[in-house]
Amino acid sequence: MSDAITAEGLVKRYGEVTALDGLSFTVPQGTVLALLGPNGAGKTTTVRVLTTLLRPDEGRATVAGCDVVGDARRLRSSIGLSGQYAAVDEHLTGAENLEMIGRLYHLGARHSKARARELLERFDLTEAADRPVKGYSGGMRRRIDLAGALVADPPVLFLDEPTTGLDPRARAALWDTISELVAGGSTLLLTTQYMEEADHLADQIMVVDHGRAIARGTADELKDQVGGSRIELTVTDAAEMETARQTLARFAAGDMRTVPESLQITVPVTDGPEALRQVLGLLADAGVRVRDAGLRRPTLDDVYLTLTGHQASGTDSDSEAREAAR
């Protein structure tokens, strides 16, 4: 099986900020790779380099066998891109938008028209086909945008945060659509800030932070990488946090995470049940009143936190703080 996408040492700088810092990866044909990371991690820059919108400062990349710099025009015939925000024309109808895209892929007038109708039907937009996109709901816009990426039936697809800003129901519906697509054999590079999304759609997940790949594997592999189970403990009084921390530290198999506002401590442990039993015993002896305690498997959030040292589900203030820190 050959690689549909290859990237070797991609570097992209914007003045002082290094958006991509020597990123390398490959995506085998017919598979789905999710780039997972917070805002500002370099996901969108990666997609822009691979779709020829940006030239890399260093490194090289190919998509469907075409070099992103030297063979850009031919490359563009083999890809479909759906962006972070719906890149369709609001004043045109759904059908007109898709037809226009077909014409710009040079599919010819008749074929473009037929393809537009076909996709509208497939994305359940037939009823809205002749209404301007302006009146579409958020989920419908994402669908028409996604349909736009499929007009030329390209072998390689790029979806940049396809469900950001959608409500949970629309997100689940879009996931189904994307899963069907992928089942058809397309290669897909997906970016997302949502663990769940990567887990749901991707064969492989690559965790990106500050323009570097910091881990890659299947969801299970990544979870295993972070080790066994976790004890999650909540105390009743802030004064008891320190004692609880010290007690838990004796069992820690990795970095301990404390959330002072919710009086919560999470710590990875080896032999979970035994550790939990002992911790509870020790805390009872020390007179610490435990409000809640439990054992759980690592989530991708834990993976993320362990790998990067910061929270994943990129709240804006979080990423802004990091931007400011640069």
Added chain:
Amino acid sequence: MNALTMPVADGWTIAKRNTLKIRRSPDLLGSAIMFPIVFVLMFAYVFGSVIHVPGMSYREFLIPGIFVQAVLVSAQVTGYTLTLDLQKGIFDRFRSLPMAPSGVLIGQTVSDLLMNLASLVVMAVMGLIVGWRVHTAPHEAVLGFGLLLLFAYAFSWFTATVALALRTPESFNNVATTLSFPLMFVSNAFLDSSALPTPLRVVAEWNPVSTITQGVRELFGNTSAAMKTADAWPLQHAVPASLLWIAVILVVFVPLATRLYKKAVSA
């Protein structure tokens, strides 16, 4: 499709898209139709009642100047629309498609030219109502409108370049207004520029807006023997000088705008 037919085909696809857009957003069409009406009425009646030019009615003198002003303003729609598209991310889509890089700009400028044509027609009708007349042969009058449209088209590429360099609608509007006012008013479009103080007069005589205005006046026959044309070369040879200006603008700004477009990633 080869390197020559592709920009044309893609430009046509984009022009169709823009024309549909214009039809569906009445505010754009409204401004293209309403502005000229307001301009003609305001200048003809307000300025016309206080300004006098030797040997002819001020309105006859004025209307060609207003034509030029109107195309100058309408051509800014090109730049403004591009900044809006830049913000909406549709450029990312266009740029990821195997289309000609100049296609988007060709389509945009061509559809704006159609809008300019519409507003010229409205303005000509308004001009006729307030007393403007063509005194030359029909073919010369046609050439006059042709010159206006050519200038409008070339100027669209200039505003496209400015827009792609500035990238946001707000900054584009600021710069466009700041640039177009002196361009319009330090010229012979509304006044007999020979009456200006020397430094301003020299600027006005070499201002491309003056050249085009003079060229259009000559082609429509809205000139008077009583009013001497300035000695500056572009005004003495207004029609060829206008064509030269148009050629220079196109030669400089078509490649420049295309280059900026290739780098323009949505914000």
